[in-house]
Amino acid sequence: MKPTAQHNERIASMKFSSVYPHYVSKIEKKGRTVAELHEVIQWLTGYNEEQLLDYSSGDATFQNFFANAQLHPNAHLIKGVICGYRIEEIDNSLTQQVRYLDKLVDELAKGRTMEKILR
Structure with missing residues (x-):
């Protein structure tokens, strides 16, 4: 499956703070x-604890969140595969970065060790 331009x-435009509680x-x-x-x-973004807390309660979109990150x-x-999309085949870099984060959260929830999650 290939993400559309609308996707x-x-x-x-999705706010990081609206997705964070779901994580x-x-x-x-x-x-x-x-x-x-x-x-x-x-690990993924390079943010420190304070920056992460600011983003988790602020109005930043995923575009802003990843624009300021050091991947x-x-x-x-x-x-x-995450949400039906093969991560390595996503051609939009922002969508791919968001899916990286989704995949890491999924691996954490599935009980993988931190050593394996943090490649």
Whole structure:
């Protein structure tokens, strides 16, 4: 499946703070902690705890969130299918970055070890 332009635009304009509580809920249901979630997000984006807390309660869109991030050099190693899309085949870089984050959160919720998640 290939994301459409409308799909990419919808993701770009979505607020990080509106999705963040869903990440927290997902991982806590599976016995993982917010600290582990923050570690995963910080690994991917390079944000520190304070910056992450600002984004999780602010009005920044995913476009702003990833525009200011320093993506981890190993982020390209995140592969697989998320929400019906093969991550490595997504041609829109922002949509791909959001799917990287989704995949990391999924791996955390599925109980993978931090060593495997943080490639």
